[in-house]
Amino acid sequence: xxxxxxxxxxxxxxxxxxxxxxxxxxxxxxxxxxxxxxxxxxxxxxxxxxxxxxxxxxxxxxxxxxxxxxxxxxxxxxxxxxxxxxxxxxxxxxxxxxxxxxxxxxxxxxxxxxxxxxxxxxxxxxxxxxxxxxxxxxxxxxxxxxxxxxxxxxxxxxxxxxxxxxxxxxxxxxxxxxxxxxxxxxxxxxxxxxxxxxxxxxxxxxxxxxxxxxxxxxxxxxxxxxxxxxxxxxxxxxxxxxxxxxxxxxxxxxxxxxxxxxxxxxxxxxxxxxxxxxxxxxxxxxxxxxxxxxxxxxxxxxxxxxxxxxxxxxxxxxxxxxxxxxxxxxxxxxxxxxxxxxxxxxxxxxxxxxxxxxxxxxxxxxxxxxxxxxxxxxxxxxxxxxxxxxxxxxxxxxxxxxxxxxxxxxxxxxxxxxxxxxxxxxxxxxxxxxxxxxxxxxxxxxxxxxxxxxxxxxxxxxxxxxxxxxxxxxxxxxxxxxxxxxxxxxxxxxxxxxxx
Numbered sequence: 001x002x003x004x005x006x007x008x009x010x011x012x013x014x015x016x017x018x019x020x021x022x023x024x025x026x027x028x029x030x031x032x033x034x035x036x037x038x039x040x041x042x043x044x045x046x047x048x049x050x051x052x053x054x055x056x057x058x059x060x061x062x063x064x065x066x067x068x069x070x071x072x073x074x075x076x077x078x079x080x081x082x083x084x085x086x087x088x089x090x091x092x093x094x095x096x097x098x099x100x101x102x103x104x105x106x107x108x109x110x111x112x113x114x115x116x117x118x119x120x121x122x123x124x125x126x127x128x129x130x131x132x133x134x135x136x137x138x139x140x141x142x143x144x145x146x147x148x149x150x151x152x153x154x155x156x157x158x159x160x161x162x163x164x165x166x167x168x169x170x171x172x173x174x175x176x177x178x179x180x181x182x183x184x185x186x187x188x189x190x191x192x193x194x195x196x197x198x199x200x201x202x203x204x205x206x207x208x209x210x211x212x213x214x215x216x217x218x219x220x221x222x223x224x225x226x227x228x229x230x231x232x233x234x235x236x237x238x239x240x241x242x243x244x245x246x247x248x249x250x251x252x253x254x255x256x257x258x259x260x261x262x263x264x265x266x267x268x269x270x271x272x273x274x275x276x277x278x279x280x281x282x283x284x285x286x287x288x289x290x291x292x293x294x295x296x297x298x299x300x301x302x303x304x305x306x307x308x309x310x311x312x313x314x315x316x317x318x319x320x321x322x323x324x325x326x327x328x329x330x331x332x333x334x335x336x337x338x339x340x341x342x343x344x345x346x347x348x349x350x351x352x353x354x355x356x357x358x359x360x361x362x363x364x365x366x367x368x369x370x371x372x373x374x375x376x377x378x379x380x381x382x383x384x385x386x387x388x389x390x391x392x393x394x395x396x397x398x399x400x401x402x403x404x405x406x407x408x409x410x411x412x413x414x415x416x417x418x419x420x421x422x423x424x425x426x427x428x429x430x431x432x433x434x435x436x437x438x439x440x441x442x443x444x445x446x447x448x449x450x451x452x453x454x455x456x457x458x459x460x461x462x463x464x465x466x467x468x469x470x471x472x473x474x475x476x477x478x479x480x481x482x483x484x485x486x487x488x489x490x491x492x493x494x495x496x497x498x499x500x
Contacts, residue, residue, distance in 0.1 A: 004054065006061040009076035009131040012047045012086065016040045016093075017124040020117050027113035030105075037097050037116050044123065045090040048083070052484055055083050056491060068136060071193045075133035080491035081267075081336060085260050086130040087483050088340045092252045092347060093123050095464045099351055100244040102460025106358045109242060115155060119248065121148040126253045129260065135184050135194040135269060138261060139176070142223065145257055146172045152245045153238050164237040171234035172224050180222025183215050187269065196264060198495055200271020209278065216280050219265045220287075225258025226321055227314045229291040236310040243354030246306060251347035255313055256339055259320040263335065267496045272327045284325035289419045292318035296426035303364045305353045308430060309346070312389065315423065316342050322416065323404050329493050331407020334400045336489045337479075341388070341396035344472045348385040351465035352378050355457035365434055370443030372435075373452040377462050379438040381469035386431035388472050391424040396475035399486075 019040035026033040051061060061078035068074055078086075100119065104112050125148060128141030146169065154165035188194055191201045202212070224231040235255070239246060248254065266275065266284070275281045292315050299311035316338070323335020355378045356362050356371065372379035388395030391402075401424065408417035446452060456462055479486035 002059045004059050004061050006051075006063060006078070008047055008051055008061060009078050009127075010063055010065070012044055012090070012131065013076075013124050013127045015044045015047065015124075016120040016127075020120050023117050023120060024113060030112065033113060033116060034097070034101050037101075037120065038094070040120060041090075041094045041097050041123075044127070045094055048086045048090040048127075049483065051078055051083055052087070052488070055080055056484060056487055062133065064133070069188070072134060072136050072188065074137055074140070076128075076131040076137070077133040077196075078131055080488045080495055081260075081263070082130045082132075084336060084485060084488040084492060085256065085339055086127055087485065087488070088343050089123065089126050089130065089252050089256070091483070092343060092468075095467055096244060096247055096252055096347070098460055099247070099354070099464040102458050102464075103242065103244050103354055103358060106458055106461070107242070109155070111155065114151060115242075118148050118151045119244075122152070122248065122253050126257060129257050132196075132264075134196060135187065135265070138264065139180060139184060142180075142225075142257060142261060143173070143176060145254065146176070146225075149245075149248070149254055152248070153241045155242055155245065156240065161240050164240045167237045168234045171231060175222050175224035175231055178222075179218040183218035183222060186211070186215060196268030198268075198271070198498075200267070200269055200274050202269060203271045203274040212278060212280060213283070216270065216275075216284065219269065220262055220284055220321075223258050223261040223265070225254050226262045226317050227255060227258065227291075228287050228318065228321060229294060229314075232291065232295070232314050235314055236307050239304075239306040239310050243306070243350055243357065246309075247347050247350040247354070251343040251350070255317055256343060259317050259339060262321050263324045263339075266324045267332070272332070272496060275325075276327050281325045281327055285322060285413070285416060288318040288322035288325060289416055291315065292322065292419060292423050293426070296423055296430065299430045300426070302430075303366050305356070305363060305365055305368075305434075306350070308365065309349055309353060312349075312427070312430065313346060315427075316346065316389070319400070319404060319420075319423075322420075323407060326404075326407050326411045326413055326416065328407040328410035329497055330403045330410050332493045332496060333489055334403030334405075334407055336492050337403060337486070338397075338400035340485050340489075341400045341472070341475055344468050344475060345385045345388040345395065345397055348381050348465055348468040348472060349389075351461070351468065352382040352385070355461045355465060358461060359455055359457040365437070368434060368437045369441040370438070370446060370452065372438030373443065374455040375457070376454070377456055377466055379435070381465045382438070383435045384469040384472055386428075386435055388476070389431055390428040394473060394476040396472045396479075398476055399479055 388397035
């Protein structure tokens with residue numbers, strides 16, 4: 001693979017960070033403040049998308065800044081897997097910025113400048129994770145993301161927000177400092193490097209089986225943003241945040257950073273062949289499979305819409321972890337695709353929840369009878385996201401779940417094929433009743449013979465959710481249009497399995 005030294009990954013990280021002082025300085029002029037947000041978002045997206053042709057042409061973009069320890073630089077590299085994640089995050093930041101502007105203004109939220117500032121920092125750290133060349137760089141940006149999203153989670157600054165914020169930071173920082181950091185030190189001590197490689201840096205190391213099992217568990221659970229049970233309860237607690245934060249947490253950044261980090265550790269630190277030869281992937285599969293089903297069962301009992309979506313996210317993240325752990329090429333393809341597909345579907349669902357709250361101040365599923373008559377665009381988009389989450393064509397979720405099921409067969413893991421199919425039934429069981437209530441029941445205040453008036457949310461909320469719903473369909477029909485996401489995922493799998 002040809003290697004090119006390039007400033008582009010650094011620029012992708014810095015562009016939103018550079019916008020933060022401009023956002024702060026424009027705090028008393030909201031239109032100017034949001035303009036800086038959009039300028040940064042479009043620049044970031046443009047830089048990231050411009051790297052697609054080179055990566056698909058077999059090139060790797062690299063940049064080393066400074067050596068922190070012998071053999072461990074603060075460095076970036078752009079491969080297909082990282083670029084896939086970065087493309088999704090940068091594109092969705094544009095749409096999320098539009099939605100955030102509409103939501104924050106409609107709700108007349110306080111401290112909007114602080115909100116947009118930390119939002120931009122969070123996207124910088126997300127790009128840093130995506131383009132990390134080694135475990136140290138990834139860990140550094142992972143921690144920055146945890147601390148930069150804390151003010152967003154605690155935005156309302158009431159007692160519930162403060163308690164949830166402490167839980168959020170306690171779980172994430174506690175796991176990363178208590179598990180991932182010592183594991184990283186041990187790996188460095190064994191290998192003398194922390195670079196991600198296609199074969200995995202531990203593949204030739206002489207270590208005891210017990211230590212290898214401990215390292216797998218420490219690194220997988222240390223990146224607790226992936227929300228594998230039992231380190232998952234921070235995620236529902238974080239639902240006290242404004243809905244744009246929930247969308248950021250569940251689609252654009254935080255949980256996807258966790259899933260991506262686990263994917264990267266499995267494939268770049270251990271390596272698929274090494275994990276398979278030492279049977280180190282079995283435990284990860286069982287934890288992911290249990291989380292996948294248990295979170296879906298819990299979601300069935302949640303009346304609060306955002307909490308139901310939160311437990312759905314916990315379940316869906318486990319698809320990504322399970323795909324990586326099964327190690328088969330189709331499973332790796334399905335897991336990497338689900339990073340993108342789930343992002344567009346889940347952000348649609350959270351956008352819809354926010355639009356419902358802004359327009360009708362309803363938070364619970366039991367309150368949504370007939371809401372589809374009042375908000376046909378919003379609930380139509382919600383129906384699209386729900387179908388995709390259940391894995392039905394032609395929505396994007398069908399594509400990634402199809403490859404995950406193929407991967408289970410390739411890996412001769414029939415048990416996990418059953419788990420995947422059962423989970424899709426559970427997805428339908430907790431999403432479809434919401435759609436049924438919305439369109440097949442009348443509002444409680446409806447009078448027979450009286451026309452139900454449209455009452456959609458403001459356009460700045462409705463347009464983004466319609467766009468993400470539409471693209472969820474496009475991804476299910478033409479997965480490469482127009483961002484080459486399928487080709488990036490296929491290239492990533494080739495690089496992982498063939499050492500390319």
